[in-house]
Amino acid sequence: MAINVTWDYIDETSFAAETPEAARAVAEQFVALARDPETVYEEDTSPAGLLITASECFYDANDPLQAYEAAREAQEAEGEAAPDKRVYLLDALLRTGQEAEATQLADEIRAEKLTDPLIYSFIGDSYDVVGNNHQAQVWFNRGIRMMDELIKDSDGYEPEEVAEMLEDREILILGRQLVRSEAGLEPDDLDHEALEILASHEDDEETE
Numbered sequence: 001m002a003i004n005v006t007w008d009y010i011d012e013t014s015f016a017a018e019t020p021e022a023a024r025a026v027a028e029q030f031v032a033l034a035r036d037p038e039t040v041y042e043e044d045t046s047p048a049g050l051l052i053t054a055s056e057c058f059y060d061a062n063d064p065l066q067a068y069e070a071a072r073e074a075q076e077a078e079g080e081a082a083p084d085k086r087v088y089l090l091d092a093l094l095r096t097g098q099e100a101e102a103t104q105l106a107d108e109i110r111a112e113k114l115t116d117p118l119i120y121s122f123i124g125d126s127y128d129v130v131g132n133n134h135q136a137q138v139w140f141n142r143g144i145r146m147m148d149e150l151i152k153d154s155d156g157y158e159p160e161e162v163a164e165m166l167e168d169r170e171i172l173i174l175g176r177q178l179v180r181s182e183a184g185l186e187p188d189d190l191d192h193e194a195l196e197i198l199a200s201h202e203d204d205e206e207t208e
Contacts, residue, residue, distance in 0.1 A: 002038040005045045010053055020061045027057035031070060034077060046079020052088050059095075068092035083118035084109070091126040106135075110142070115150065117143050117168040121175050133183045140176035144190070147172060170197050 003009075010030075017023040033039045034050040041047070051074035058067035071092040074085050081088060086109060093102035106123065120143025127136040147169040154162050177194035180187070187195070 002036075002040050003033060004040045004042055005033060005050065006042045007045060010045065010050065014053055014057055017057060017060065023057045023060035024063065024066075027054040027061060027066070027070065030054035030057065031073075034073075041079075046081075047077040048074045048079035048085050049081045051077055052081035052085055055088055055092065064092070064095045068096045068098075083116045083122060084114070087119055087122045087126070090123060091129075094126055094130045094132075106139075113146075115146060117147055117172055119143075120146065121172055124172075124175055124179065128179050128182070133179060136179045137176060140172055140179065143172040144169060144176065173197065 013026055013029070014023075017026040030050045031054045034047040034054070039047075039050075051070045055067045055070035055074070058064070058070060068089075071085075071088045074081065075089055086105060090102055090105045090109070093099075093105065109119065109123070120139050124136045124139035124143070127133075127139060147165060151162070151165050151169065154165060157165075173190055173194045174197060177187075177191045180191055
């Protein structure tokens with residue numbers, strides 16, 4: 001019998017997997033659904049989205065190789081996964097030690113000069129997870145420069161859109177500061193800006 005796949009179904013099923021064994025079972029279920037031509041997709045779900053969620057579940061099952069396989073399969077599957085399904089493959093390549101292919105894919109993504117800040121922070125975090133502090137900083141810096149350009153050319157945008165740009169820039173600055181702090185580097189101007197952002201957030205929480 002065909003299953004209707006919604007985001008509620010994906011979220012509830014994956015969140016209910018509280019052990020590695022349960023996470024593996026869910027991941028295998030999602031892979032099977034993604035491969036089944038009778039599966040019905042709703043609410044912008046897709047085979048690719050299912051496979052990426054399966055990949056995340058395989059990580060919860062402590063199986064990075066299967067996570068890599070699911071992320072690889074998602075690249076040829078129909079649909080997308082926010083912010084870009086390629087970043088999940090890049091993450092999986094790094095986690096499984098396939099650095100040459102990861103570098104090639106990262107270069108391809110960089111060459112497209114994408115404007116989604118989540119792509120830059122995602123890749124920065126991926127490099128940070130595997131201990132490549134230099135590349136983590138490189139990707140956060142790229143994202144910050146990209147956002148600076150967007151903000152500089154934001155005349156004509158609605159105030160809400162500009163505010164969202166500024167928030168996205170803050171997220172990148174905070175991610176960069178965390179990476180640099182973990183590496184024991186001396187704070188620079190952007191780090192000080194990040195610390196001011198953190199302090200302002202703490203003040204906001206205290207006044208609520």
